[in-house]
Amino acid sequence: MTDRIPGFSTLAIHAGAQPDPSTGARVTPIYQTTAFVFDDVDHAASLFGLQAFGNIYTRITNPTTAALEERVAALEGGTAALATASGHAAQLLAFHAMMMPGDNIVAANKLYGGSINQLNHSFKSFGWEVRWAEATDPDSFTALIDDRTRAIFVESLANPGGVLVDLDAIAAIARSKGIPFVVDNTLATPYLCRPIEHGADIVLHSLTKFMGGHGNSMGGVIVDGGTFDWSASGNYPMLSKPRPEYNGMVLHETFGNFAFAIACRVLGLRDLGPAISPMNSFLIMTGIETLPLRMQRHCDNALKVAEHLKSHDKVDWVSYAGLESDPYYGLHRKYMPKGAGSVFTFGVKGGYDAGVALVSNVQLFSHLANIGDTRSLIIHPASTTHRQLTDEQKTAAGAGPDVVRLSIGLEDVEDLIADLDQALATIEA
Amino acid sequence: MNHDSYQDAYIRGILDEVKTIAMIGASANSVRPSYFVLKYLLAKGYDVIPINPGQAGKEILGQPVYGKLADVPRPIDMVDVFRNSEAAGAVVDEALALSPLPKVIWLQLGIRNDEAAARAEAAGIKVVMNRCPKIEYGRLSGEIGWTGVNSRTISSKRPVLQKGFQHRGLRDLKEKI
Numbered sequence: 114m115t116d117r118i119p120g121f122s123t124l125a126i127h128a129g130a131q132p133d134p135s136t137g138a139r140v141t142p143i144y145q146t147t148a149f150v151f152d153d154v155d156h157a158a159s160l161f162g163l164q165a166f167g168n169i170y171t172r173i174t175n176p177t178t179a180a181l182e183e184r185v186a187a188l189e190g191g192t193a194a195l196a197t198a199s200g201h202a203a204q205l206l207a208f209h210a211m212m213m214p215g216d217n218i219v220a221a222n223k224l225y226g227g228s229i230n231q232l233n234h235s236f237k238s239f240g241w242e243v244r245w246a247e248a249t250d251p252d253s254f255t256a257l258i259d260d261r262t263r264a265i266f267v268e269s270l271a272n273p274g275g276v277l278v279d280l281d282a283i284a285a286i287a288r289s290k291g292i293p294f295v296v297d298n299t300l301a302t303p304y305l306c307r308p309i310e311h312g313a314d315i316v317l318h319s320l321t322k323f324m325g326g327h328g329n330s331m332g333g334v335i336v337d338g339g340t341f342d343w344s345a346s347g348n349y350p351m352l353s354k355p356r357p358e359y360n361g362m363v364l365h366e367t368f369g370n371f372a373f374a375i376a377c378r379v380l381g382l383r384d385l386g387p388a389i390s391p392m393n394s395f396l397i398m399t400g401i402e403t404l405p406l407r408m409q410r411h412c413d414n415a416l417k418v419a420e421h422l423k424s425h426d427k428v429d430w431v432s433y434a435g436l437e438s439d440p441y442y443g444l445h446r447k448y449m450p451k452g453a454g455s456v457f458t459f460g461v462k463g464g465y466d467a468g469v470a471l472v473s474n475v476q477l478f479s480h481l482a483n484i485g486d487t488r489s490l491i492i493h494p495a496s497t498t499h500r501q502l503t504d505e506q507k508t509a510a511g512a513g514p515d516v517v518r519l520s521i522g523l524e525d526v527e528d529l530i531a532d533l534d535q536a537l538a539t540i541e542a
Numbered sequence: 543m544n545h546d547s548y549q550d551a552y553i554r555g556i557l558d559e560v561k562t563i564a565m566i567g568a569s570a571n572s573v574r575p576s577y578f579v580l581k582y583l584l585a586k587g588y589d590v591i592p593i594n595p596g597q598a599g600k601e602i603l604g605q606p607v608y609g610k611l612a613d614v615p616r617p618i619d620m621v622d623v624f625r626n627s628e629a630a631g632a633v634v635d636e637a638l639a640l641s642p643l644p645k646v647i648w649l650q651l652g653i654r655n656d657e658a659a660a661r662a663e664a665a666g667i668k669v670v671m672n673r674c675p676k677i678e679y680g681r682l683s684g685e686i687g688w689t690g691v692n693s694r695t696i697s698s699k700r701p702v703l704q705k706g707f708q709h710r711g712l713r714d715l716k717e718k719i
């Protein structure tokens with residue numbers, strides 16, 4: 114019999130989730146337990162020494178979370194995955210496994226604002242430097258790379274501006290420099306884009322967004338592409354050098370093409386501690402079962418809303434890669450032809466006050482700071498997330514006074530358009 | 543035989559078929575990969591014979607160590623090789639001199655020697671290269687999924703404990719779609 118490779122929708126439902134061996138439960142149970150009994154002392158020793166597969170303590174592994182991890186690894190086409198308490202925790206653990214004090218990351222300048230903060234400020238206390246490349250110009254990455262660069266980091270589809278990066282081109286740079294290419298695929302999800310197929314070595318997600326998809330659970334994940342040679346340069350001692358935590362074990366040599374996921378787990382998650390709760394793993398896994406259906410509807414709705422806004426007389430501009438006139442339309446057709454996601458920004462005529470009026474007067478859109486929910490969401494960054502910045506800083510960050518961000522949900526699109534229309538109508542011309 | 547990728551059925555067949563495994567390059571150091579694999583396969587009920595000239599006459603994990611394949615006093619089903627790709631050629635030739643011949647020669651992750659594989663296959667021996675039996679066993683049993691590893695298997699069947707010496711934790715995932 115040939116080994117048929119299941120399709121994406123099949124994997125979204127089945128990967129990682131065989132019926133429960135002890136009860137036959139068809140849905141992966143919520144293993145809401147902190148710890149797991151050992152068979153005997155030798156079994157315990159084998160588990161602690163990483164010589165056997167199995168569970169010790171939910172900070173390190175948990176069967177519900179493991180099912181989620183395997184499912185995301187399968188959907189992204191990776192060798193293994195590690196789930197974390199949030200998307201930010203995934204970023205922390207992934208870079209922790211690559212970086213030593215004095216090392217640097219070359220990152221695209223178009224990233225989620227929280228990630229810009231994390232890289233600019235929090236990581237500085239670890240002695241990790243970030244260098245900002247122009248997301249739309251692959252050559253600008255090359256120019257910033259030096260012998261202490263340990264990773265290139267981009268978002269496949271950047272939050273919030275709808276900027277797409279040229280994954281193939283940046284992957285080629287990373288490969289030629291012998292450094293891993295790390296891609297945050299939160300806004301695209303593997304339904305729209307599978308970065309490993311475009312040369313990514315590591316894929317990160319905030320599972321909080323479209324993967325879970327229902328606005329009810331925080332989570333993050335690190336997917337190991339299994340593609341990077343951690344031993345070749347000697348620059349990744351967490352993987353290539355004997356580890357004192359494990360009596361001199363060398364993780365890359367021991368775990369081969371899923372060593373990065375193991376390193377993030379046994380050196381990062383174990384010691385830094387941002388484990389996801391089994392309950393959240395369960396909810397996110399349930400969400401992923403409908404990812405292909407949801408994501409397509411998110412994109413279809415978003416395109417209709419974007420088209421409508423583009424021709425609206427109270428709207429100055431719309432930035433959505435799904436529109437043929439958009440500068441990123443070409444990259445959208447190349448890297449995520451099924452859709453350009455559901456998060457985008459537009460400029461409302463009348464600036465700051467108009468933006469405030471709009472978010473105040475919507476009835477169906479929820480005014481809050483999140484994306485990737487079944488519900489449609491709206492935010493005016495200048496009066497909320499970016500309030501503390503000067504006007505120049507706001508504009509540079511893509512959060513000028515007129516900018517409104519939408520995350521289009523799964524409601525009837527006519528209702529969404531009607532809600533925006535009535536709220537726009539309240540703005541004084 | 544294509545050695546770039548293996549069908550699950552091929553690997554599963556080998557793991558079901560063999561019982562006695564001679565491990566070339568078995569280490570007495572508890573953090574070396576070969577020690578991991580030795581310990582794991584013993585725990586799964588295989589009869590694993592460590593081969594290591596530096597340890598000959600001693601024991602690793604309670605198993606007597608032999609200096610070379612030819613010294614092993616009983617028939618060997620599978621030779622599992624922890625040596626580099628070049629040195630693996632000579633090991634294959636040693637295995638080809640055994641009587642009876644082993645059924646399987648398995649070269650570990652990162653090890654590949656196509657000429658040696660062709661010699662073994664010409665003698666009717668099955669060959670696996672650049673794979674680890676611990677990882678494959680864990681993958682096909684679903685056990686490895688406990689660590690978030692992509693087992694690349696799916697099934698709607700309830701796993702049951704399997705009887706017999708290969709008490710593979712969970713039943714074979716035969717039902718594939």
Ligand SMILES: Cc1ncc(COP(=O)(O)O)c(C=O)c1O
Nearest residue numbers: 199200201225272299319321332
């Ligand atoms: C693209 C992207 N990456 C990472 C994060 C951080 O994820 P979390 O909020 O789950 O920590 C977010 C959150 O908005 C995001 O949009």
